[in-house]
Amino acid sequence: MILKGKTAVVFGAGGHLGQHIADRFEAEGASVFRASNGPVDGSTPKSAQVDATDEVAVDAYLDQVAEEQGSIDVVVNMAGVAPASYNHGKPxxxxxxxxxxxxxxxxxxxxxxxxxxxxxxxxxxxxxxxxLNTSTLAKVGSPWSPALTASHAATEGLMRSLAHEYGPAGVRVLGVRSEAMPDSPTIEYTFATMGANMGMGFDEMKGFIEQNKTALKKLPEASDTAAVFAYAASDMASFLAGTMINNSAGHIVD
Known part of the structure; x- marks a missing residue:
């Protein structure tokens, strides 16, 4: 229960990894508020439809959570656009x-x-x-992924800037950089699309990445990555700031 007594807000909680993170935070004792750009399951009391690119909507939502809970301890943002919409995996x-x-x-x-x-x-x-959340694309220079590579590299730069600006106020800013998670719909699409460029199917592409790109010869699932987010949010990581936790199975070697 490493997050017991904490209030956490997860934006993009309707996505695969966002759901896993919100569930893990709850399992670790946090009071979790789930926000999603799309429709939200009305049976979940602490969920709301919030466009994470709308400053007014985000401010109003966090004001509401803070008023209800008294404070906000953790904020994670997993919002994003579907990879097919920007031709991810294509030249x-x-x-x-x-x-x-x-x-x-x-x-x-x-x-x-x-x-x-x-x-x-x-x-x-x-x-x-x-x-903040990124992937190995921010570092490895993978082909067929110009848009997301640029976005994730920019997000890591943003993390470093905010960490130094917000740190003196006692606010830790850090990130998690994950390897591809084959159980996620995004990676199912990515491996199928990128694999087509190399004459490989999904399973062949997965095996190629595991055996040729990672030190551990395996890839994490969303639940594995969610556990790292929980650690990063906890007091056990109280001196981690301005860094990307490298959850890449050794694809990135720092």
Whole structure:
């Protein structure tokens, strides 16, 4: 119960990894509020439909949570656009300028919006954790992924900037950089699309990444990555700030 007594907000909680993170936070004792750009299951009391790229909507939602709970301890943002919409996995020549900008305008920009809004509340009480999310694309320079590579690299730069700006107020800003999670719909699509460029099916692509790219010769599932987010949000990680936790199975060797 490493998050017992904490209030956490997970944006993008309707997605595969977002759901796993919210569930793990709850399992660790946190009171979790789930926000999603799309429809939310009405049977879940602490959930709401919130566009994470809408500053006014995000401010209003976090104000509501803070008023109800008294404070906000953790904010995570997993919001993003579907990879097919920006031709992820296709050659760069097939990606338009509009498509290239999509992850930057949604994934990265929403990270800035939710972090900025969370800081208003966390700085008042002198503590809090803001966790950003990226992938190995930010470091490895993978082909057929120009838009998301640029977005994730930008998000890591944003994390470093905010960590130094928000740290003096007692607010930890850090990130989790994960390897591909084959159980997620996004990676199912990515491996199928990228694999087509190499004449491989999903299983062949998965095996290729595991055996040729990772030190551990295996890939994490969403539940594995969610556990790292829980650790990052906990007091056990109280001196982790301005860093990306490298949950890449050794694909990235720092």
């Amino acid at each position: 760069a020549a097939e990606v338009t300028h509009e498509q290239f900008m999509m992850p930057l305008a949604v994934d990265t920009a929403s990270q800035f919006i939710t972090a900025k809004s969370a800081y208003r509340h966390m700085s008042e009480k002198g503590s809090g954790v803001i966790i």
